[in-house]
Amino acid sequence: MEQIKHIKNISIENFKCFDYFSVEGFGRFNIILGNNNVGKTSFLEGLLFDENIIQTISNLQGVLQSRRITYDNEIDFDTINPLSFFINKLQKDNRIKVTISYENGKKFNATYQTQQLADIEEDVRKELTN
Incomplete structure (x- = not known):
């Protein structure tokens, strides 16, 4: 059974409408309020990042x-x-x-970078496309 991960803090750079955003002090239940077009949905989508890269890709593709x-x-x-x-x-x-x-004290750091397939070395490109 997968352990439930309760987020304590999150910070994300260069994501959607945010240059940088950070949220601390999550509780068991959280309410997100704000005017239209200020990034509420972007914030929620930021919570889709996971230490499992396959899960992150799946989450973002779902969006x-x-x-x-x-x-x-x-x-x-x-x-x-x-x-x-x-x-x-x-x-x-x-x-x-x-x-x-x-x-639980664990911390997750990741950097996701886009890259054109043509710029990736040929042997790695073959691995990615097979």
Whole structure:
């Protein structure tokens, strides 16, 4: 049985409408309030990052599917990376940095970077596309 992970703190850089955001002091129940178009949904989507990269990709692809944003992996993978939909377009950096601290004392740090398939070494590219 998977252990429930209670988030204590989260900070994310270069994600959607945020250059940087950080939230501390989560409780057992949390209410998110704010005016329209201030990033409430972006914040919730930021909570989809997980230390399991497969789970993170699945979570983010689910967001794209729920918004009916589709791309054909066979055709568009050289030009479109699903992560690119979540990068803050106002920044030149193509990386999203995530830090999550959990109530049990564990901490998760990750940097996600988009890269064009053509820029990846050929042997690694073959591995990724097979």
